[in-house]
Amino acid sequence: MTTEQAPSSGISRRRLLGSAGAAGAAGLVAGGAAGAYASEATREAPAPLSSLGATAVPFHGRRQAGITTPLQAHGHLLAFDLAPGANRKAAAALLRRWSRTAKELMAGEAPPDDTGIALDAGPSSLTVTFGFGRTFFGKAAVTDRLPEALAPLPDFVSDALDPKLSNGDLWIQIAANDALVAFHALRALQREAADTARPRWQMNGFNRSPGATGRPMTTRNLMGQIDGTNNPKPADDDFERRIFVPERGEPAWMAGGSYAVVRRVRMLLDSWDHLSLERQEKVVGRRKSDGAPLSGGTETTPVQLDKVDKNGALAIAGAAHVRVAAPASNQGAAMLRRPFSYHDGFRDDGAPDAGLLFIAWQADPMKGFVPVQRKLDLGDDLSRFLRHEASALFAVPPGCAPGEYVGQALLEA
Ligand SMILES: C=CC1=C(C)c2cc3[nH]c(cc4nc(cc5[nH]c(cc1n2)c(C)c5CCC(=O)O)C(CCC(=O)O)=C4C)c(C)c3C=C
Numbered sequence: 001m002t003t004e005q006a007p008s009s010g011i012s013r014r015r016l017l018g019s020a021g022a023a024g025a026a027g028l029v030a031g032g033a034a035g036a037y038a039s040e041a042t043r044e045a046p047a048p049l050s051s052l053g054a055t056a057v058p059f060h061g062r063r064q065a066g067i068t069t070p071l072q073a074h075g076h077l078l079a080f081d082l083a084p085g086a087n088r089k090a091a092a093a094l095l096r097r098w099s100r101t102a103k104e105l106m107a108g109e110a111p112p113d114d115t116g117i118a119l120d121a122g123p124s125s126l127t128v129t130f131g132f133g134r135t136f137f138g139k140a141a142v143t144d145r146l147p148e149a150l151a152p153l154p155d156f157v158s159d160a161l162d163p164k165l166s167n168g169d170l171w172i173q174i175a176a177n178d179a180l181v182a183f184h185a186l187r188a189l190q191r192e193a194a195d196t197a198r199p200r201w202q203m204n205g206f207n208r209s210p211g212a213t214g215r216p217m218t219t220r221n222l223m224g225q226i227d228g229t230n231n232p233k234p235a236d237d238d239f240e241r242r243i244f245v246p247e248r249g250e251p252a253w254m255a256g257g258s259y260a261v262v263r264r265v266r267m268l269l270d271s272w273d274h275l276s277l278e279r280q281e282k283v284v285g286r287r288k289s290d291g292a293p294l295s296g297g298t299e300t301t302p303v304q305l306d307k308v309d310k311n312g313a314l315a316i317a318g319a320a321h322v323r324v325a326a327p328a329s330n331q332g333a334a335m336l337r338r339p340f341s342y343h344d345g346f347r348d349d350g351a352p353d354a355g356l357l358f359i360a361w362q363a364d365p366m367k368g369f370v371p372v373q374r375k376l377d378l379g380d381d382l383s384r385f386l387r388h389e390a391s392a393l394f395a396v397p398p399g400c401a402p403g404e405y406v407g408q409a410l411l412e413a
């Protein structure tokens, strides 16, 4: 489920509908003489998609898509609250509708009553990922299934949180390599929430587009740093244990799932951009140009935290971000960081309202995000340039088999 696959057929129902519509429209504009051309064109198969458009990520599987899937270029994060009076049964019906639609959209299919926003486009690596917030369990009367790991996150020194942009009963992460495909999914899912759930907040983010660089590279954030290098890798022995709830984990409905910490972290870009390159690199502990650690080597060379330079000073400073955040500094605590950048215009003081939609995935937030953020709070040079403005924690259940829906074991067991 986590690896991208070429679609089984290059031509989806959505693409056939789209090109037939376009050809029809061309015929109308050109008038009668073009009619023969129009009907001929209608019968023609559309041109093959580029690999960007054609790539489909399967919806069904052991894990939900969008956790270990390669980062896409466009992302929408949406939180919903259950509408007053919406009960467990209504929530179950909503998750069933959402799962069916997500499956169709991820395959490049047009759902019934389609808006047409993504006509002509392929699935474009669309992923849709669903999660449950702590407040869901009381409203849906399933408090007996509330995971311990969904305990509220503690307060942090660097928090300046906006409650209206935080938490939420239900969460959807939508991501795709095409902006219209991503918005199309957002609109379809929001329409299906109907009277059962109301939007609480939305955040829109982006990453590098595939093909923008000469070779596939780790993405950069808005501070210009290569960001994501030292993430746990699926090939690591302890990857599954760190990121996903074990098969015999508690509660049973979360076995194979993961917990997503979502933080909207504004960057103080005006202050940051005033630092010299040398200072910026010291704050992080890596070179800006290629992401290599200041202890030497290339981007992927393991960081040597004990390395000293010829003057006897630490090559990676005591308060450098990579030192303070490293598992070695946090009793092994680790998380999979899978963020999007955001830019929401400018603030009243003229500063960019921009930063990182930081999303951290882990089997247990108390062994991932929480201890690391506590440590960063105490003495991380980078934190001086960051403001945590929104926060949420969601239980993201495992994926589902054909005929099932995400969260079924929570809502029907
Ligand atoms: C609580 C966890 C973390 C927050 C919040 C966080 C914010 C944040 N980080 C960057 C930029 C970089 N982070 C890098 C590495 C890194 N960051 C965290 C954790 C948090 N970051 C970890 C666990 C690590 C890996 C440390 C290690 O083991 O080496 C890097 C270096 C490149 C990389 O490995 O990804 C950068 C750059 C920003 C801009 C930011 C908030 C906006």
Ligand SMILES: [Fe+2]
Residues within 6 Å of the ligand: 321, 325
């Ligand atoms: Fe970081």
